Amino acid sequence: MKAERISVNWLEKMAFQGEVNGHKVVIDADETVGGENKGMRPKPLMQLSLAGCTAMDVISILQKMKVEVDDFKVHVDGELTEEHPKHYTSMHIVYEFKGKNLSEEKIKKAVELSQDRYCGVSFSYKKVMNITNEIIIHNV
Amino acid sequence: MKAERISVNWLEKMAFQGEVNGHKVVIDADETVGGENKGMRPKPLMQLSLAGCTAMDVISILQKMKVEVDDFKVHVDGELTEEHPKHYTSMHIVYEFKGKNLSEEKIKKAVELSQDRYCGVSFSYKKVMNITNEIIIHNV
Numbered sequence: 001m002k003a004e005r006i007s008v009n010w011l012e013k014m015a016f017q018g019e020v021n022g023h024k025v026v027i028d029a030d031e032t033v034g035g036e037n038k039g040m041r042p043k044p045l046m047q048l049s050l051a052g053c054t055a056m057d058v059i060s061i062l063q064k065m066k067v068e069v070d071d072f073k074v075h076v077d078g079e080l081t082e083e084h085p086k087h088y089t090s091m092h093i094v095y096e097f098k099g100k101n102l103s104e105e106k107i108k109k110a111v112e113l114s115q116d117r118y119c120g121v122s123f124s125y126k127k128v129m130n131i132t133n134e135i136i137i138h139n140v
Numbered sequence: 141m142k143a144e145r146i147s148v149n150w151l152e153k154m155a156f157q158g159e160v161n162g163h164k165v166v167i168d169a170d171e172t173v174g175g176e177n178k179g180m181r182p183k184p185l186m187q188l189s190l191a192g193c194t195a196m197d198v199i200s201i202l203q204k205m206k207v208e209v210d211d212f213k214v215h216v217d218g219e220l221t222e223e224h225p226k227h228y229t230s231m232h233i234v235y236e237f238k239g240k241n242l243s244e245e246k247i248k249k250a251v252e253l254s255q256d257r258y259c260g261v262s263f264s265y266k267k268v269m270n271i272t273n274e275i276i277i278h279n280v
Contacts, residue, residue, distance in 0.1 A: 003218035003228065006187040008195050010212040016195055018188050020180040025165050027192040034200065040160040042192025043261060045185050047146040048158050052167040052182025055148050055156055060174065072150040078143035080260070087260035088143070120220070120227035121183060127268045 015039065043086070046125075047076040050091060053121040057114035058095065067106050070140065071098035090130040098138040111135060155179065183226070186265075187216040190231060193261040197254035198235065205246050210280070211238035230270040238278040251275060 008016040008027060014035035015028040027042055029035025040048075055074040062069060075094040080086050095111055111133065115122055125131055148156040148167060154175035155168040167182055169175025180188075195214040202209060215234040220226050235251055251273065255262055265271055 001220045001222050001226075003187065003220050004184060005215050005217050006184050006191060007213055007215045008188070008191045010195070010199060010209075014196050014199065016192060016214075018192060020184045020188050021170075021177070023166075023180045025180070025188075026163075027188075027196075029196055030161075034203075035196075037161070040163045040165070042189050042196060044144060044146050044160045045189035045192065046261060046264075047143065048148070048160055048165075048167075049182050049185035049189065051146060051148045052156060052158060052185065055150070056154050056167075056169055056175075056182060059150060059154065063174075069150075073147055074156075075145050075147045077145050080141045080143050082141050085258055085260040085263040086141075087264045118225055120225040121186060123225040124186075124227045124268050125264075128264045 011038075043080075043088075044078075046088065047078055047091060050093065050119075050121045050125060051076045054093060054111075054114045054119045057118045058110045061110040061113055062106070065106050065110065067099075067103060067110075069097050069099040069102065072096070088125075088129050090132070091125060093131070093133040094136065095133065096136045096138070098140060100140060102137050102139055104135075104137060107135060107137060151178075183220075183228075184218075186228065187218055187231060190233065190259075190261045190265060191216045194233060194251075194254045194259045197258045198250045201250040201253055202246070205250065207239075207243060207246050207250075209237050209239040209242065211278075212236070228265075228269050230272070231265060233271070233273040234276065235273065236276045236278070238280060240280060242277050242279055244275075244277060247275060247277060
């Protein structure tokens with residue numbers, strides 16, 4: 001299946017205008033490497049892709065399970081090599097939920113389904129780095 | 141080396157507010173899977189990460205080589221599996237340059253250096269999919 005083409009167009013120095021599915025975002029380097037921090041770094045977009053992919057799976061599965069959450073965040077931490085080409089050796093996903101009488105069992109199941117069956121980003125990353133996760137539930 | 145934490149915060153339905161290096165971007169699914177297309181899909185962010193990473197390498201190397209380009213774009217096409225977990229089997233990078241008397245040799249060298257030595261995103265992806273590239277030069 002063909003994926004939609006994405007593009008980045010050079011603006012100036014290290015800044016680029018990225019375009020994905022008709023939506024725009026600025027990418028830039030930080031000042032230490034000649035950029036002006038006008039936008040996101042490219043590498044952490046790998047973390048963002050993973051977070052978004054698994055977050056959508058989980059919220060969609062929870063909706064099917066009739067689990068109502070008040071708040072839901074996904075954080076992704078990572079470890080990078082020091083030497084070139086600088087690449088991730090691991091990513092750690094933190095799933096954070098807030099709600100009333102949330103079922104830990106159902107939430108665990110939703111996360112497992114995403115990690116083991118649905119999230120294609122996680123599937124690819126797992127082959128080249130260590131992917132771990134934890135679940136935090138705030139019952140209010 | 142620790143990578144900076146990135147986060148996505150649930151907005152509604154399938155929409156999330158992503159935050160990377162203090163910069164914000166909305167991620168959303170399309171209407172066919174319960175989203176409202178308010179932002180980028182998560183998976184193409186893998187393509188965007190690759191495009192941004194190699195584009196910054198190349199423009200930075202060309203600046204060191206004293207090669208001046210008027211315009212520079214990087215496009216990334218991809219192939220995805222049909223079955224779950226849907227993941228990329230290949231990505232194709234198109235480097236597109238516009239300028240006066242651009243040196244094909246220097247441009248090729250810059251792309252090679254990024255692909256073989258500097259781009260950590262490409263380095264990781266190459267282990268799990270086929271990464272190819274082409275160079276288009278518009279001499280004006």
